[in-house]
Amino acid sequence: MATSVTTRASGARSAPDAPVSARRSRLRGAAPTLTFLGRRLLSSAIVLLGATFIVYMLLSYALDPLEDLRTSTAPNKEALIEARVRALDLNTPPVIRYFKWLGGVFTGDLGTSWVSGQPVTSLLSSAIPSTVQLVAASTLIAIGLGVLVGIVSALRQYTRFDYSVTFLSFVLYSLPSFWVAVLLKLWGAIGFNDFLADPTIPPVWMAVLALASGVVWSSIIGGSRRARWISFAAATLSTVAVLVFVTGTGWLLDPSLGIVGVVAIGVGIAFGVVALTAGLGNRRALYASLTTVAIGAALYYPLQYVFVNATTPLILGLGVVTIAVGVAVGWAFGGYDRGISMRAAAVTALGVGLLIYVDRVMRVWESYSNASQINGRPIATIGSQTPGLTGSYWVETLDRFTHLVLPTIALILISFASYTRYSRASLLEVMNQDYIRTARAKGLSERVVTTRHAFRNALIPLATIVPLDIAALFGGAIITERIFAWSGMGALFIKSLQGRDADPVMGYFLVTGTLLVLANIVVDFVYAALDPRIRVNS
Template sequence: MLAFAVRRIVISIPVLLLSSFIVFALGTLAGNPLAPLLAKNPPTPPNVIAAETVRLHLDEPLIPRYFSWLGGVLHGDFGPSVVSTTDIGSELASRFWVTIRLIALAMVIALVVAVVVGVISAVKQYTATDYTTTFLGFLFLAMPAFWLAILLKQAGIEFNNAVGDQVLYTIGASSIPPPPGLGAQIVDVLGHMVLPTISLALISYAAWSRFTRASMLEVMNSDYIRLARAKGLSRRTVMIKHALRTALIPLTTVTALDIASIIGGAVVTETVFQWKGMGDFLLQSIRTDDVYATSSWLLVSAVVVIAFNLIADLLYGVLDPRIRYA
């Protein structure tokens, strides 16, 4: 298993380099970070323009700039930002934990709900329960992420107005200033996560529950399931120990592939709820044509995607002994 994990990591390195280079090149060609200075009236002094050009390495060709930035990343230097007072590495580090807690909690909730709903829907195929879960699944699947987030935010505002107190938080990842005491701060952060987490989880749950249902139906019609029932095993044991374990393999694949779209959904969700996370940092970087910040954001996101795909590959061996032994 260790050799397999090392092999997967080595294979991922060229993918990581290629994706980072493409974004770096596109960001470089898409705009000029000095455009705001050039458009100022009265005009910016030429020596200021020249100094910024050197600081941002705009006087260097594309390929040397990329490798210079990549070499800096390996030493913890993510390059100069268009905003001279901004340290890209520090910004990414602080904002990463804001976003990753949202993504992790939303994925856990979505997976648990998707597995439970998918199994129940498969066991009760073509019943009222199945039709209801199918309708809800397609409803959330068809609903845009930004629209669902806006609806939940408005619902939270209306609920707070109805009870006359701040029960559901609709702005920010935490209160400013934070409440005194570690316990109060943890409760405050969790309170701010309720609506964004529900918004992100519902979009993911909708697709995953359909995959779970389809996979369970396919497994339940397999010969080894009939054999297990014929041997006298209880329905519960057959469903959980034999059917569900095999049915989770396709869901693992889909979850790993969807992590990129979940990160994209987190960008939208953070924008609606005004979180200062990775999404807000990406949008700021794009607006200011900050190539180094945008490329660094993608590099971190690509590492997360590759890590989740590696975890999925390792889970295959846990779920199916045939893969582990092979």
């Protein structure tokens, strides 16, 4: 009897202590992680401090702010030199000037450009958004397309598609960026704008484009010879039908998707997302995705009234609501794994939302193209906006897009090649591992083996370069910005260096260096998220 009482008492004491024990366990697990993070931040700060010191010293001895005055013929030359020496504190040793600059950094003062008289923080605040606008879209698209094409190339190893992608990747990787930009100006802007004067596609070009489409899609889909011929015929005929429709209706002069196009493409997105993430056999995920397409179709016309007074915060808010609706629909359909349905429905909902957004932007194409400032030549070659053009949110959005399209394509073509090669090599290495053969031996489908077992581990090598590339966004694309007259971080760096203006160059280096250092820390946490064997607190 005493024993049983003791047992119950012990049990009564242990129950309330269980949450406390769990909290202590979580705290013990979090402490090493915080220690690791603090250690990395401290070491990174020391590295950044040393790097800024070296760069400041190099700039101090390499740049001569008095160069233009030394060759001046002004009668008050000596007075001008003396005034600039006092203004820039050139009589103080560079080491002392560095610590003065560093003290200003800790107070938020990055100095002032002696050429323009503007604070460096003001120059950076205008250059960083411009650079992000230019490079962010190209980097994200290049990563997405590069990884996707690399994976397909690995799964179709030693096929015509694989050889073609390999050849194309090496060609694109070898092209000079300035040469690509000039060709895009010539053919992508001037040539396309001339084509819009009479947008008729000759039958010969229709045949060439249709056959090329058939070859590409049959290579991607693969399968038996009969399946490839069916894919080739379907892709060829579909391309011919689309080109005939575009030419016959003058679609390029007044483009739009309409509710039919949104629904048709949305259904294709739903089937594609479900096929990749859950398999078409998962009916709940498929029905959830198709339901989000139906909801998008039902809201197509009501949203046109909402778009009348559109603003950027409103569009971003609608995007968040769109994803939330997709998650809710996936949760409502449920199933043995609600997470799969929720992810598939959310991605499909986002795709349908983007289609509706793009359709609304297309609707102002005709009025935009016929504006006096555009004069029927909508694809721009320089700058980030059309001078003197005013209009609604949609006109301004389309104007930004037409200025972004050429530099974005130029950056995509170069980055796409490297991401394709990285993802192909990584997936091929993973597909030869023992656990992949074990998964196949258990009877899992090739889709499950690829998407759930191989793909995640294939991302680990990419986790090294992707965060660093995203951080490098803020450094700007110097050559591309120069050719397309884009006022971003790259242009700021070149202009300041040519003007012998040290403070803006140091501000540029401080921003890019800090982000690259932080990106290296992010890489460690991404490793830990992708591979459970890796611990950031080790």
